[in-house]
Amino acid sequence: IVTLDNVYRAYKMGSEIIKAVDGISLKITQGEVCCLQGPSGSGKSTLLHLMAGLDKPTKGSIHIGKTRIDKLNENQLAVFRQRYVGFVFQNYYLIPTLTALENVTMPLSFCGMSRKKRTERAKELLEAVGLKDRMKHKPSELSGGQQQRVSIARAFANNPKIIFADEPTGNLDTANAFEMMKLMTSMARQFNQTLVIVTHDVELSEFATRIIKLRDGKIEKIENGRDQ
Amino acid sequence: IVTLDNVYRAYKMGSEIIKAVDGISLKITQGEVCCLQGPSGSGKSTLLHLMAGLDKPTKGSIHIGKTRIDKLNENQLAVFRQRYVGFVFQNYYLIPTLTALENVTMPLSFCGMSRKKRTERAKELLEAVGLKDRMKHKPSELSGGQQQRVSIARAFANNPKIIFADEPTGNLDTANAFEMMKLMTSMARQFNQTLVIVTHDVELSEFATRIIKLRDGKIEKIENGRDQ
Ligand SMILES: Nc1ncnc2c1ncn2[C@@H]1O[C@H](COP(=O)(O)OP(=O)(O)OP(=O)(O)O)[C@@H](O)[C@H]1O
Numbered sequence: 001i002v003t004l005d006n007v008y009r010a011y012k013m014g015s016e017i018i019k020a021v022d023g024i025s026l027k028i029t030q031g032e033v034c035c036l037q038g039p040s041g042s043g044k045s046t047l048l049h050l051m052a053g054l055d056k057p058t059k060g061s062i063h064i065g066k067t068r069i070d071k072l073n074e075n076q077l078a079v080f081r082q083r084y085v086g087f088v089f090q091n092y093y094l095i096p097t098l099t100a101l102e103n104v105t106m107p108l109s110f111c112g113m114s115r116k117k118r119t120e121r122a123k124e125l126l127e128a129v130g131l132k133d134r135m136k137h138k139p140s141e142l143s144g145g146q147q148q149r150v151s152i153a154r155a156f157a158n159n160p161k162i163i164f165a166d167e168p169t170g171n172l173d174t175a176n177a178f179e180m181m182k183l184m185t186s187m188a189r190q191f192n193q194t195l196v197i198v199t200h201d202v203e204l205s206e207f208a209t210r211i212i213k214l215r216d217g218k219i220e221k222i223e224n225g226r227d228q
Numbered sequence: 229i230v231t232l233d234n235v236y237r238a239y240k241m242g243s244e245i246i247k248a249v250d251g252i253s254l255k256i257t258q259g260e261v262c263c264l265q266g267p268s269g270s271g272k273s274t275l276l277h278l279m280a281g282l283d284k285p286t287k288g289s290i291h292i293g294k295t296r297i298d299k300l301n302e303n304q305l306a307v308f309r310q311r312y313v314g315f316v317f318q319n320y321y322l323i324p325t326l327t328a329l330e331n332v333t334m335p336l337s338f339c340g341m342s343r344k345k346r347t348e349r350a351k352e353l354l355e356a357v358g359l360k361d362r363m364k365h366k367p368s369e370l371s372g373g374q375q376q377r378v379s380i381a382r383a384f385a386n387n388p389k390i391i392f393a394d395e396p397t398g399n400l401d402t403a404n405a406f407e408m409m410k411l412m413t414s415m416a417r418q419f420n421q422t423l424v425i426v427t428h429d430v431e432l433s434e435f436a437t438r439i440i441k442l443r444d445g446k447i448e449k450i451e452n453g454r455d456q
């Protein structure tokens with residue numbers, strides 16, 4: 001469902017060129033749970049943003065399904081992402097003036113769902129991530145791990161075909177991190193969604209169908225996960 | 229060096245009262261590496277902010293050394309923290325318009341150090357956390373783990389007596405997380421600094437003199453670390 005063909009992403013810093021993604025080709029299949037690992041600064045977030053259409057490559061092509069997303073303009077991308085893509089950001093990017101419930105209903109407001117159905121769906125997701133008693137809290141009234149869980153709920157809200165998650169459990173204790181991975185993978189299985197998850201947590205990679213290891217913007221190796 | 233006596237921190241949310249910290253008494257000794265653990269939402273960040281004078285308790289007293297910090301006014305607290313306290317925030321709070329180098333020199337600008345010495349000190353710290361080639365980058369031009377490392381360097385910049393760190397390695401891969409813990413504990417030993425570190429990473433607690441486990445705003449138990 002996601003195809004990267006010889007993708008590069010470089011940044012020009014004065015006289016220096018930083019190769020955040022330095023020649024990556026990759027095919028991710030529908031329904032896969034693809035785990036992305038590698039040292040700090042190896043290009044994981046950059047790669048994830050490119051795959052989700054949140055950034056454009058310097059070279060190479062990126063397809064989601066049959067759509068070549070690196071050639072879409074900003075408006076087309078916004079519509080495309082709204083329908084097909086969910087994203088959990090490394091620093092959540094929740095809207096500070098909205099409650100947890102409002103943050104999760106936001107992606108649904110473009111779906112033609114009634115207000116009543118949107119709230120029901122958002123409540124269901126927030127309950128699933130363990131935040132039943134925190135729905136009226138704004139982000140500043142939530143702990144770090146609670147904000148992270150709101151951001152996970154939001155990514156699943158509109159039932160996207162692919163969910164990209166950048167360190168979705170970095171701020172959670174082991175028990176909660178496991179709960180979140182079980183929840184995300186079981187929801188994804190139920191709706192045949194594809195998950196691409198960046199995580200430093202070596203224990204969580206047991207949930208993966210494949211583990212892709214990055215180093216210096218390149219793929220160092222690919223391992224098969226337990227789900228073969 | 230840090231003394232909490234029957235400390236409470238409650239939040240009023242409409243008709244509900246949330247007991248983030250629900251009766252904690254604790255003494256932390258100079259030079260200790262104190263690890264704070266517990267489930268998401270158990271009160272770790274709240275407790276850390278109270279200890280560092282970044283928040284006031286609803287009840288109870290907090291001393292750093294002989295100074296009762298919950299009775300200082302905003303100006304007195306700012307001066308006190310500037311001299312004695314370093315803080316690594318769960319979401320870094322780097323200044324987005326400043327480079328990594330400028331972010332680290334900032335705490336030093338109140339120390340009476342010459343500009344040349346401040347830059348030297350900041351470069352030394354950024355090199356120690358592995359960011360020698362990223363000093364001119366702004367936070368938006370750094371990976372998540374790199375931003376976290378700048379925030380660690382900044383906390384040590386003015387050689388404070390106590391450093392409070394809220395999940396300082398949450399966004400780092402295992403190898404880098406270990407490097408950071410080794411670095412922080414060895415710097416602290418060298419200058420007899422006290423470290424109070426919130427971390428979900430069970431492996432990192434081997435660096436601790438004591439491990440304090442929280443649950444629902446209370447201390448569940450205290451374990452002795454390897455350093456006994
Ligand atoms: N301003 C606030 N208003 C209301 N409730 C709050 C506020 N700030 C924090 N809380 C609540 O207090 C509790 C403790 O929060 P805290 O941030 O200390 O948890 P934590 O242990 O650091 O969690 P995490 O591991 O997820 O970072 C949480 O349940 C949170 O929802």
Ligand SMILES: Nc1ncnc2c1ncn2[C@@H]1O[C@H](COP(=O)(O)OP(=O)(O)OP(=O)(O)O)[C@@H](O)[C@H]1O
Nearest residue numbers: 011020040041042043044045046369371372373374
């Ligand atoms: N806007 C930018 N300008 C210059 N360099 C950048 C920019 N954004 C990222 N980089 C660099 O690109 C490299 C890859 O960054 P990326 O955020 O993808 O790493 P990462 O693998 O997600 O790291 P982490 O595990 O720390 O989150 C880093 O070395 C970073 O400094």
Ligand SMILES: [Mg+2]
Nearest residue numbers: 045090371372
């Ligand atoms: Mg990243």
Ligand SMILES: [Mg+2]
Nearest residue numbers: 143144273318
């Ligand atoms: Mg916290």
